[in-house]
Amino acid sequence: MILRNLITHLKKVFRESIALKWDRVGLQIGDLDSGIERIMVTLDIDDEVLEEAIRKKAHLIISHHPLIFDPINNLTDTGPVQKKVLRLVRENIAVYSAHTNYDIMPGGLNDLIVEKMGLKDNVPIDPASCSWCKFVVFVPPEAGEKVREAICGAGGGRYGKYDCCTFNLKGFGTFRPLEGASPHKGKIGNLSHAEEVRIECIVNPEDLQDLIDSVIKVHPYEEVAYDIYPLETKFEGTGTGRIGKVTGIMTVEEFLKNLKNLFGLDAVAWISQKKEDSLKNAVKKVAVVNGSANSLTIMLASLDCDLVVVGEIGYHSALEISESGKTVVMIGHGTSEKWAPSGMCNILEHYFKENEIDIEILKNIAGFTPWRYYIG
Numbered sequence: 001m002i003l004r005n006l007i008t009h010l011k012k013v014f015r016e017s018i019a020l021k022w023d024r025v026g027l028q029i030g031d032l033d034s035g036i037e038r039i040m041v042t043l044d045i046d047d048e049v050l051e052e053a054i055r056k057k058a059h060l061i062i063s064h065h066p067l068i069f070d071p072i073n074n075l076t077d078t079g080p081v082q083k084k085v086l087r088l089v090r091e092n093i094a095v096y097s098a099h100t101n102y103d104i105m106p107g108g109l110n111d112l113i114v115e116k117m118g119l120k121d122n123v124p125i126d127p128a129s130c131s132w133c134k135f136v137v138f139v140p141p142e143a144g145e146k147v148r149e150a151i152c153g154a155g156g157g158r159y160g161k162y163d164c165c166t167f168n169l170k171g172f173g174t175f176r177p178l179e180g181a182s183p184h185k186g187k188i189g190n191l192s193h194a195e196e197v198r199i200e201c202i203v204n205p206e207d208l209q210d211l212i213d214s215v216i217k218v219h220p221y222e223e224v225a226y227d228i229y230p231l232e233t234k235f236e237g238t239g240t241g242r243i244g245k246v247t248g249i250m251t252v253e254e255f256l257k258n259l260k261n262l263f264g265l266d267a268v269a270w271i272s273q274k275k276e277d278s279l280k281n282a283v284k285k286v287a288v289v290n291g292s293a294n295s296l297t298i299m300l301a302s303l304d305c306d307l308v309v310v311g312e313i314g315y316h317s318a319l320e321i322s323e324s325g326k327t328v329v330m331i332g333h334g335t336s337e338k339w340a341p342s343g344m345c346n347i348l349e350h351y352f353k354e355n356e357i358d359i360e361i362l363k364n365i366a367g368f369t370p371w372r373y374y375i376g
Contacts (some may be wrong), residue, residue: 004032014098032062066097124239146172155207241289253279
């Protein structure tokens with residue numbers, strides 16, 4: 001598949017439009033006309049990952065963390081990022097990043113982490129609203145079902161646990177075919193009245209172009225009349241972090257032991273106002289933020305939960321949260337996101353299979369680089 005066409009799919013798969021405003025997501029390096037037959041998925045693009053991609057002849061690297069985050073003022077071999085960019089260009093390997101959009105999207109990294117932790121009834125800590133569109137098309141009654149199927153098949157009317165939600169209204173339209181026209185009904189030069197059905201639905205912006213193309217393909221009219229309205233209503237369903245309930249009865253100490261085993265850690269860092277006595281406290285609700293949690297300090301301090309698990313956080317932020325009576329646990333930025341590559345691979349494999357896209361997907365062997373704990 002040509003990279004240009006693949007990027008259209010990736011924008012939809014990883015909900016590129018919901019990335020946080022400060023983030024650097026999407027295609028970062030690549031010739032849009034190059035062919036892509038093999039993808040490697042990774043957390044970071046370090047030297048080891050780059051060598052593996054070259055060795056395995058990957059045409060595209062999809063990383064969770066963006067390779068290019070801060071602006072690059074020159075492309076010389078004087079800096080580590082610049083060196084990688086030059087090497088990737090020479091090897092004709094494209095780079096695409098799915099960062100905060102993959103974190104917060106439904107079925108993304110946040111959801112994957114809390115699922116593995118066994119938390120229930122999970123909701124976003126900081127819910128995000130998404131902009132949607134309303135799509136309206138006019139169609140003759142006899143073609144209504146076919147057009148409606150095309151709308152639903154392209155994601156129209158899909159929200160939450162519902163799909164194919166449409167509104168249909170019967171009416172009539174007028175038209176006069178002029179010389180050279182090829183009308184579905186009516187005669188050249190005569191004013192015609194035609195029964196029509198107005199079909200409307202909400203649609204995610206990432207699905208809009210596919211929906212339009214699908215409708216035009218099956219619509220019987222020479223010129224398809226459709227409208228697109230940006231909606232003022234904001235639809236939730238995404239957001240930073242998750243908060244959920246612990247299954248069964250568990251103390252802080254038991255939760256920390258389970259956390260160590262789950263993430264393969266020798267130790268975890270934790271802070272609490274009551275120090276050692278906190279280990280005996282019951283844990284009923286847990287908040288989880290992968291990566292850095294500093295920007296959520298005030299929100300985490302005010303949450304109704306017993307324990308907060310973060311990738312990384314500053315000392316003063318952790319202290320502020322702990323003073324609200326919670327235990328704060330830090331497991332490491334990379335560790336908290338170690339499942340990103342496998343989660344992204346699963347999403348891609350499902351999407352490629354469903355859409356008959358023949359591209360090989362490789363999860364990189366190098367994985368992430370964890371902090372090592374010296375215990376002596």
